[in-house]
Amino acid sequence: MSSFLKQSLRQISTFLVIYIAWILFTYSLDVQELAFGFVVSILVSVFIHKYTDFKIVDYIFNPFKIFNIFIYAIVFLIVEIQSHLSVAKAIITGNISPAIVRITPEFNSDMGLVLLANSITLTPGTVSVSIDKNLYVHCLNYKKGDKIDYFFNKYGRRVVD
Amino acid sequence: MISEVLIYIAAISAFIGAIGLFRFKDCYTRIHAATMISVGGVMLALIVLAIETVGTVYSVKAILIVIFFALTNPVSSHAIVNCAHRMGIEPKNLTRDDLGHNKLKGEV
Numbered sequence: 001m002s003s004f005l006k007q008s009l010r011q012i013s014t015f016l017v018i019y020i021a022w023i024l025f026t027y028s029l030d031v032q033e034l035a036f037g038f039v040v041s042i043l044v045s046v047f048i049h050k051y052t053d054f055k056i057v058d059y060i061f062n063p064f065k066i067f068n069i070f071i072y073a074i075v076f077l078i079v080e081i082q083s084h085l086s087v088a089k090a091i092i093t094g095n096i097s098p099a100i101v102r103i104t105p106e107f108n109s110d111m112g113l114v115l116l117a118n119s120i121t122l123t124p125g126t127v128s129v130s131i132d133k134n135l136y137v138h139c140l141n142y143k144k145g146d147k148i149d150y151f152f153n154k155y156g157r158r159v160v161d
Numbered sequence: 162m163i164s165e166v167l168i169y170i171a172a173i174s175a176f177i178g179a180i181g182l183f184r185f186k187d188c189y190t191r192i193h194a195a196t197m198i199s200v201g202g203v204m205l206a207l208i209v210l211a212i213e214t215v216g217t218v219y220s221v222k223a224i225l226i227v228i229f230f231a232l233t234n235p236v237s238s239h240a241i242v243n244c245a246h247r248m249g250i251e252p253k254n255l256t257r258d259d260l261g262h263n264k265l266k267g268e269v
Contacts, residue, residue, distance in 0.1 A: 088197070
């Protein structure tokens with residue numbers, strides 16, 4: 001019984017998030033739009049629930065997670081500004097030293113790997129090339145002893161785990 | 162005031178990224194310049210739009226588009242670079258290569 005409750009809670013929370021996103025996108029409270037969005041949201045949440053094991057409940061209804069996501073966003077913004085400045089400098093001066101570096105993620109879950117790879121690709125100056133448990137990252141300006149993933153690993157672990 | 166400063170920053174970073182697309186001589190390094198355009202240029206411009214029209218429909222939609230961009234842009238960049246890697250295009254002037262480049266050609 002308890003596991004059934006858990007399953008349905010997972011599905012309902014996924015449905016709610018999708019439905020709220022739909023309402024924000026259409027931005028109207030017509031009966032037609034609401035009904036169509038209802039049907040589509042149910043279909044999509046059933047599909048997600050069947051083929052993946054992503055649990056959005058853990059992220060939405062947990063205040064600590066939300067706080068950690070907020071911290072992560074601030075850290076990400078700072079790293080983003082720094083890397084923008086360094087890439088702009090590299091473009092203007094033309095001094096680059098590209099390298100492909102192996103990174104070992106410090107969390108095991110798939111969600112953590114996705115978060116790490118997306119954050120690395122979204123900052124200019126580093127892009128993830130290939131994945132096989134380790135992550136292979138092409139960086140524009142690599143000096144010996146650089147730790148590219150330091151901040152993402154440190155703060156991302158609190159979000160995911 | 163702050164939105165005017167930010168829109169100039171967005172324009173400048175898109176301009177520098179466009180220069181970088183021509184200056185770099187390699188698929189892998191050009192992606193960095195393209196990321197700079199799409200994050201520093203497009204996403205920042207959309208955030209400025211959200212700030213300017215705060216309290217209306219357009220603001221909400223601009224924020225949603227920013228989130229959508231942040232989710233899809235890394236996927237497309239990674240798809241391009243991974244495709245180049247699998248086709249066996251060699252990166253130029255590497256100072257370090259943990260991914261022995263010929264080793265992986267048949268695999269993955």
